[in-house]
Amino acid sequence: MKNIIEHEISQITKSILDDYGTGRNIDKMDLFNQPSKEEIIAIVEDLLKIVYPGYYRDRSYKIYNIKSNSTVTIEDVAYHLNKQILLALKYTAKEENDVEKLTEQAEKDTVTFLKKIPDVRAMLETDLEAAFQGDPAAKYRDEIILSYPGMFAITVNRLAHELFLLEVPLIPRIMTEYAHSITGIDIHPGATIGKYFFIDHGTGVVVGETTVIGDRVKIYQGVTLGALSTRGGQKLRDVRRHPTIEDDVTIYSGASILGGETVVGKNSVIGSNVFITSSIPADTKVSMKDQDLRWGQ
Amino acid sequence: MKNIIEHEISQITKSILDDYGTGRNIDKMDLFNQPSKEEIIAIVEDLLKIVYPGYYRDRSYKIYNIKSNSTVTIEDVAYHLNKQILLALKYTAKEENDVEKLTEQAEKDTVTFLKKIPDVRAMLETDLEAAFQGDPAAKYRDEIILSYPGMFAITVNRLAHELFLLEVPLIPRIMTEYAHSITGIDIHPGATIGKYFFIDHGTGVVVGETTVIGDRVKIYQGVTLGALSTRGGQKLRDVRRHPTIEDDVTIYSGASILGGETVVGKNSVIGSNVFITSSIPADTKVSMKDQDLRWGQ
């Protein structure tokens, strides 16, 4: 570039650097005291190897020894997760930053979380079975673990949910948004989800923070389990805003079920594109009547 | 971490390792005899370079020689695809594992697939033209190849479909789910798709395994070509469950067309959000009547 351009770039750089100093939220500079998105994604990838020991292997190990390999991975996760939790706790601590107390809390959270892994794995075994039994296009269970976005999303979600229950800040949401960006399935880590959960296709699914889902529930692409209105914004925080879906419910593609007082009773079937804002009794099938269509040539 | 934590981690590691030995589906350890998702994705990336020689180049080649470069890429794909097909065949072989026969089958499949590439490229040239002619926002054909998700999805799908027709297990679905995770477009490798196919925007599109699509069909974001109900689960496998879309049909965003006996006749136009579960004659326009809306202030 010509000298004149270099001079311009230098001026622009100065004006951008000046612009950083105006105390705005987008300019927070506390970066080395902040949890790292990249580190958290690396932890998720390691957790997948721990959860599915045969499927997500570290390809740099030529001779595979499940025991020593898993041991290394678990120790790695413990070390890095502990570090990220501590950063998250310090970063969000509102009052006096009692480092010793936060350090203890981070270690406690790390250990409690890791102890939950066998329980999470027991749940995921049921999800895998639900996907296999529920999808006629599934020819092998391996196909589901290796390629189904719904299986990926529920795996990350069940892990993130355990951290959410421990009130670890920031990290659970970064985990589920990573899964969202891979799968198009947006499940808030706060959602409570029962056994044998199956999401087919999945793109566009939204499951809100205070949703409660029973056992053996099946949902399709584009289903929203959402809030009726969020115009209240921050005032609605910690209020129950999302529906309850009881056991053995199926919800077909594009259906929206909204509101914190809405309960879909067990065994019910909600048809495609149905829009529900009040409760549905158990054992009910709800579908759209033939739409009022305009025909022409 | 303190010693006490290290002791806890060691206990947790032991309990997770113990948990692996309970014979569950999520614990299958046959990993070196299993096709590799990472390898299959690398093969897809190489196939893209072969299909679009000018667009997906290997940036490590400073001096580009299309002939020698493509030769190396094709040989690479042949070698790695053959290996992955053999792994997939061995892995899913139910009875006696006749290695020699499977080896022969893998080589035959690899060669048959590679011979199809010129035909696939001829189809993709028609898809590119359909995208350019069909989208007023498309200013250059290059833009479509370099950035349109619909073009990416149909490219991967046409390649995967050839492997599906050869009954190669696991690999075709891993390929299309890779495209799904990049584009939000979920086309099963089993779907049969004619020439000049154009998917605009694309997020949320689902095209089921037994769908048949004619020539010059155009679909938009959120369109589902799906099954009426999959409550039958594995019993429905190999049954025709998805619709037939004849030549020159346009399907606008969010429309759902469901069922194995549903045929949308040629030249028909299906409007946004229309929900169809029975056949539509040729030359028909179907759209929602003005919705029954509630107005307030």
Place this chain on the structure above:
Amino acid sequence: MKNIIEHEISQITKSILDDYGTGRNIDKMDLFNQPSKEEIIAIVEDLLKIVYPGYYRDRSYKIYNIKSNSTVTIEDVAYHLNKQILLALKYTAKEENDVEKLTEQAEKDTVTFLKKIPDVRAMLETDLEAAFQGDPAAKYRDEIILSYPGMFAITVNRLAHELFLLEVPLIPRIMTEYAHSITGIDIHPGATIGKYFFIDHGTGVVVGETTVIGDRVKIYQGVTLGALSTRGGQKLRDVRRHPTIEDDVTIYSGASILGGETVVGKNSVIGSNVFITSSIPADTKVSMKDQDLRWGQ
């Protein structure tokens, strides 16, 4: 592989290489004179570091010095963006390729774009505030910058829009399609978007090229701001095809608002799944009447 296979591969390679020479659009070989998708994505990642200096840091810098680090990043972006713009201008120049004039144009565009960064950052600060105030599930502003797909999409879009206004070819769309592949949110770089814009969840959102959006607008997943029909194809290029959304409008999930003459007046609220093809006055709430549902057991 056996010799016979090697011979077959060699034959296949020959037939694919022959197939490249038939002058089709998928075969354009002008690759070193073409903007590079990978380079443009790298530029986007660098722009994110410049826009959010505390959030997207280069992790290879151990000792972080915001001033020297940002200076290097801005100079890098200037150099690489200038190069890509020049490639794009040369590549799409229809008539005599006046290199000197294009070089000057590329430098001018690069400088004009970089000068806009403080303005873009001022807009993004308002978007961040809109997301925080609008989402009861948002506990920290950091969470939004680090993980909300809507924030990512609008960031990339506001940057790409500036290049679109400068009529830089190819690059703006490659930038927004990168964001689309990460977030499922498809905003054309041509769309004009006011302050305090918030997209919640976001998967499946489509905002067309000629859309105009006012200040403090909030939209949810699956909203389409689209064209009524694009059957006219390339003939419709440069015609106003997409709607106008005035200030303070909220549009809930799955709603479609279509057509270049459609205006949604200020303060209006459009309910989930509503389908609108004509204008809506200011201060109006439009929602679906209770759907005509079929109930069964």
